[in-house]
Amino acid sequence: MDNLLIKRLKPTAKLPERQTDGSVGYDISACIDNDITIEPGETHKIGSGIAIALSHGNAAFIYARSGLGINHGIIPANCVGVIDSDYRGEIIVGLKNTSTMPFTVKNGDRIAQMIISKCELPEIIICDNLDETARSDGGFGSTGGITT
Numbered sequence: 001m002d003n004l005l006i007k008r009l010k011p012t013a014k015l016p017e018r019q020t021d022g023s024v025g026y027d028i029s030a031c032i033d034n035d036i037t038i039e040p041g042e043t044h045k046i047g048s049g050i051a052i053a054l055s056h057g058n059a060a061f062i063y064a065r066s067g068l069g070i071n072h073g074i075i076p077a078n079c080v081g082v083i084d085s086d087y088r089g090e091i092i093v094g095l096k097n098t099s100t101m102p103f104t105v106k107n108g109d110r111i112a113q114m115i116i117s118k119c120e121l122p123e124i125i126i127c128d129n130l131d132e133t134a135r136s137d138g139g140f141g142s143t144g145g146i147t148t
Helices: 066-072
Strands: 005-008 026-029 036-038 043-047 050-053 058-063 074-076 081-083 092-097 103-105 110-118
Touching: 036 043, 036 092, 066 074, 092 110
Parallel strands: none
Antiparallel strands: 005 050, 026 110, 036 103, 043 092, 058 081, 058 110, 074 092
8 A cells, every 4th residue: 555645734733553463443533723613413513734645546434432432422424525636735533422412622632444445447438238137226225134
């Protein structure tokens, strides 16, 4: 994998950081001038103060931090954020409060995790038929599952 180029847009911005050698996610931290309280059901955009340059064919994906999601109901508003290789703007994380309690984000708080992945970019080919499989067009629940 290539190096990840990071530009600090604000001098107080924290660089993305893996917490352990086994971590695949880089923590993204809030870079804000004032605390932001997210009321139940609300969504707020939280700046990170950084921009990145990914090489062509790579993408960065913004996921929830499990502690924020499970313990506080704070999750990315769009479930998973996608940062394309040609985007050079600030990484902004939309956070939604799914709990019944207000949650306050402070400058420097770890708000999400970023995972970088190589992405296939196949050419699109229109066809009249697709190959048959055991499942074929079987939809939701077609392979079995939990019975009640």
